[in-house]
Amino acid sequence: MFIPVEATPPSFKGFTLILPAIAVGNVAQLAVxxxxxxxxxxxVGYMHTDCLVPMVGPNPYATSAExxxxxxTTAEVYRDAEKKLAVLQIRSPLIQSRSRKFRKLLxxxxxxxxxxxxxxxxxxxxxxxxDQQLKxxxxxxxxxxxxxxxxxxxxxxxxxxxMERLSPYPGLVEAEPRLSIPGGGxxxxxxxxxxxxxxxxxxxxxxxxxxxxxxxxxxxxxHLNEWLLLVxxxxxxxxxxxxPGSWRLLFGSSHPPSIF
Amino acid sequence: MATxxxxxxxxxxxxxxxDDEDENDEDEEILKELDETREVxxxxxxxxxxxxxxxxxIIAVGRNAASFLSVYVLTSASWxxxxxxxxxxxxxxxxxxxxxxxxxxxxxxxxxxxAVILCQISGYIEEDQQFQWTEKVLGCFKQKGLxxxxxxxxxxxxxxNMDLASSSSSPFLxxxxxxxxxxxxxxxxxxxxxxxxGIQAAVLSHCQVNQIPAVAYQCYSDAISPDSITMDTxxxxxxxxxxxxxxxxxxxxxxxKFIKTNHIQSNLYI
Numbered sequence: 001m002f003i004p005v006e007a008t009p010p011s012f013k014g015f016t017l018i019l020p021a022i023a024v025g026n027v028a029q030l031a032v033x034x035x036x037x038x039x040x041x042x043x044v045g046y047m048h049t050d051c052l053v054p055m056v057g058p059n060p061y062a063t064s065a066e067x068x069x070x071x072x073t074t075a076e077v078y079r080d081a082e083k084k085l086a087v088l089q090i091r092s093p094l095i096q097s098r099s100r101k102f103r104k105l106l107x108x109x110x111x112x113x114x115x116x117x118x119x120x121x122x123x124x125x126x127x128x129x130x131d132q133q134l135k136x137x138x139x140x141x142x143x144x145x146x147x148x149x150x151x152x153x154x155x156x157x158x159x160x161x162x163m164e165r166l167s168p169y170p171g172l173v174e175a176e177p178r179l180s181i182p183g184g185g186x187x188x189x190x191x192x193x194x195x196x197x198x199x200x201x202x203x204x205x206x207x208x209x210x211x212x213x214x215x216x217x218x219x220x221x222x223h224l225n226e227w228l229l230l231v232x233x234x235x236x237x238x239x240x241x242x243x244p245g246s247w248r249l250l251f252g253s254s255h256p257p258s259i260f
Numbered sequence: 261m262a263t264x265x266x267x268x269x270x271x272x273x274x275x276x277x278x279d280d281e282d283e284n285d286e287d288e289e290i291l292k293e294l295d296e297t298r299e300v301x302x303x304x305x306x307x308x309x310x311x312x313x314x315x316x317x318i319i320a321v322g323r324n325a326a327s328f329l330s331v332y333v334l335t336s337a338s339w340x341x342x343x344x345x346x347x348x349x350x351x352x353x354x355x356x357x358x359x360x361x362x363x364x365x366x367x368x369x370x371x372x373x374x375a376v377i378l379c380q381i382s383g384y385i386e387e388d389q390q391f392q393w394t395e396k397v398l399g400c401f402k403q404k405g406l407x408x409x410x411x412x413x414x415x416x417x418x419x420x421n422m423d424l425a426s427s428s429s430s431p432f433l434x435x436x437x438x439x440x441x442x443x444x445x446x447x448x449x450x451x452x453x454x455x456x457x458g459i460q461a462a463v464l465s466h467c468q469v470n471q472i473p474a475v476a477y478q479c480y481s482d483a484i485s486p487d488s489i490t491m492d493t494x495x496x497x498x499x500x501x502x503x504x505x506x507x508x509x510x511x512x513x514x515x516x517k518f519i520k521t522n523h524i525q526s527n528l529y530i
Contacts, residue, residue, distance in 0.1 A: 003469045046469045050391035054462035056436060056476075057455035069449040071438055073465045092457075095388045097291050246452045249420040 001105045002077065002113075004045040010079055012086050012113040016228065019088040019106070021122040021190065024183035025208045028121035030217030030247075031224070032089045036078050037061050037244040038231055041087060047075035047109075051102035053092040060246030083230065086115070099186050107193050115200075117147060119228070120190055121220060122205040125183035129207055130166055137161055138207040139223045142179075142191055146200040151227075155202075158226055163205070181205065214247070297348060300385075300393045302400070304343040304367075314375050314405030317398075321381040321459045322413030324479060328491040329380050329411075333498075334368060339378070343367040345397065347389055381459060390462040398466055407441075408467055408474035411494055412460040416480040420454055431481035431490045433497060436464060441473040446496045450478070 004010060018035060020028030035041070040061075052074045062068040078087045094102055110118055126138065140163040141155060165177035181188045187203055194201035204224055208216040221241060225231060231240045320329045333339070344366045364383035370376040385393050398408070416430040433447040436456060450456070456464065460476045467474035477497040481490040 046465075048465065048469045050388075050395075053387045053457070054390050054394075054459075054465055055455050055457045056461045056464045056468070058436065058450055058452050060452060062452065068451065069437075071436055071464060071468050073468055074461075097294065097388065100288075248453050249422070250453070253420050253422070 001047055001049050002045050002109055003048050005043060010044045012079075012115055014114070014116045015079075015084045015086045017086045017088065017110060017113075017115040017118045018224075018228075019118070019120055020090055021120055021185045021187040021203075022090060022093055023123040023181075023185045023187060023205075024125050025123050025210050025213035025216055027123040027206060027208055027213050027216045027220055029090060030213060031121050031221040032087055033060065033244050033246070034217060034221050034241045035230060036087055036089060038240070038242040039080050039083070039085070041078035041080050041085075043072075043076050044079040044086075045077040046073055047077065047088065047090075048073075049075070049102065049105060051095055051098040051105065052090065053095060055092045057091075057246075061244050084116075085230070086113075094186065099189070103186055103189050103193055106190065107197055107199065110199060111197065117150065117200040117202070118194070119224070120187060120201065120203045121224065122181065122184050122187040122203055123208050123213075123216065123220070124181045124187075124205055126207040126209045128180075128182040130164075133164060133207065139219070140164075140205050140207070142203040142205075144191070144194045144199055144201045146198050147202050150200055151202065155227065160227075163203070212250075214250070298389055298392075300345055300347045300389055300396050302343065302345050302396050304400075306342065312400060313402050315401045316376045316407050316409075317379065317401065318377070318409045318411070319379040319381065319459070319463060320411045321385075322411075322479075323382075323486045324413045324481065324483070324490040325411035325494060326380045326382050327486040328494040329378055331488075331491060332495070333378065334380075338371050339368045340371055341366055342369045342377070345393065347383075347385065347393070385459055390459055393459065394462040394466045398463070398470075398472075403470060403472055406472050408463060408472060409497070410460045410463050410474070410476035411497055412456070412458065412476060412478045413490070414478050414480050415484075416482045418454075419480045421451075431479050431483070431493045433477050433479050433493050435475055435477045435497075437475040438464060438468045438471075438473060440467075440471045441475050443473065443475045445475055445477075446499050447477065 002009075018032065020032045022029065037060075040063075055074050057072055059067050059070040059072055062070070072091075074092045075088065075090045078089065079085070124140075139161065141160050142163045143152060143155065163179065163181070165179055167175050167177050168180070169175060179188060179191075181203075184205065187205065191201065191203050193199075204220065204227075206216055206220045206223070218241065318329075320326045345364055347364050364385060365379055365381040368378040368380070379397065398406075434450040434454075435445045435447055436450050437443060437445060455461075456476060456478060460478065464474055464476050466472070477494070479490055479493050481487075481493070483490050
């Protein structure tokens with residue numbers, strides 16, 4: 001599944017992996033775009049799989065005319081050796097009948113690459129929050145037992161809010177509270193797999209609604225930055241993140257004047 | 261959703277559903293059986309050992325691209341059918357609603373240059389079959405010496421550009437090529453934020469990761485059915501494809517034979 005760009009495969013041992021879940025508003029994928037673009041990360045491999053809808057395009061992170069025509073594919077891995085950071089970007093939807101297979105392939109790759117920790121960025125339907133979740137921050141996190149041991153105190157110190165377990169039918173039927181991430185795609189499945197496989201894995205998600213989700217992406221990536229310190233935290237607001245050229249015309253071209 | 265004119269449109273949402281929580285072994289069995297019905301079947305009409313080395317493969321996907329090959333290239337007697345791929349999906353349904361497995365694409369070989377293979381895709385290959393189709397077809401050819409060209413159609417409405425005048429000059433050709441391609445394309449490169457999807461994307465992805473020289477040309481047109489002006493645009497792509505002669509402008513009779521009017525049961529203009 002992972003095919004390196006160069007003949008010698010890169011080493012990911014001890015690296016932090018960030019990957020997006022394809023979830024409501026595509027917020028996680030937008031957040032990953034900001035990380036790759038801002039850190040000018042180098043593409044080191046492809047995730048070549050039948051689990052994703054095929055797509056290709058020109059370089060979404062082009063900085064000059066020379067690299068603008070470079071071909072990029074559905075899912076690619078980027079690496080920053082200095083920060084010991086690897087990022088997987090996924091640009092198209094999962095083929096529904098293969099989501100379980102995709103989760104298995106991802107977990108297998110994570111284990112084989114010996115990442116020290118994995119962070120899954122995600123989002124969840126804002127309209128399905130319960131009364132408690134409607135108050136306060138829209139950001140939540142989840143950690144596997146292995147990650148709780150490694151980073152639990154750091155996250156608690158940051159004042160982050162852990163994702164609540166909710167009753168499936170509040171006020172109607174007494175049932176065991178359970179984890180639910182509506183609109184989160186494979187997030188819950190990946191988290192469960194991470195617990196079972198004893199991975200050091202965290203989920204960081206934001207409650208949002210579909211629409212212009214660019215502000216949600218900034219919210220998520222700024223929140224992540226509080227923990228991972230990917231970019232200088234002194235700069236305020238959106239200026240510290242570099243928006244890639246692929247974000248132009250997110251909602252299509254304007255109307256042609258010839259129709260008037 | 262239903263529109264004001266009464267036709268029903270399927271709309272897609274970016275929203276995603278949470279995975280089924282209760283997937284079990286029985287569900288896996290069902291999925292496996294469903295997967296088997298989605299198989300792509302390749303059949304070569306003769307021993308294919310000679311087809312496979314130093315191949316120049318040209319794939320045409322879309323009605324205008326496929327019609328271009330039929331009208332300008334395949335009309336000469338120097339081509340023979342050497343195989344086909346068939347698959348079963350909703351796109352292969354006939355107007356009467358009969359489903360079946362019928363050739364979604366046919367392979368032709370040049371008689372006087374057996375390294376040149378044309379693949380004409382007339383049906384629609386669905387998203388979950390595109391990867392499989394690509395791996396099976398390209399897997400038939402030795403990677404060494406293989407080069408791939410793809411011709412594809414797209415509606416101009418899907419082209420995103422700040423310069424609105426450019427989209428009013430349709431049809432026009434744009435291309436993408438893999439890192440190992442040394443072709444000097446005869447048209448501009450596709451620019452962000454545009455992308456390719458479909459079989460052309462699956463083929464380019466495969467060629468990019470396997471370091472096979474490949475270039476895909478996509479024609480953006482406002483025609484909703486095959487037309488001669490759109491077909492003519494593809495001639496530009498063929499100037500960089502070696503050893504394939506594009507025939508002269510065919511007669512109106514030949515063009516009309518390949519341009520069929522749409523039989524979509526639309527009540528829009530009753």
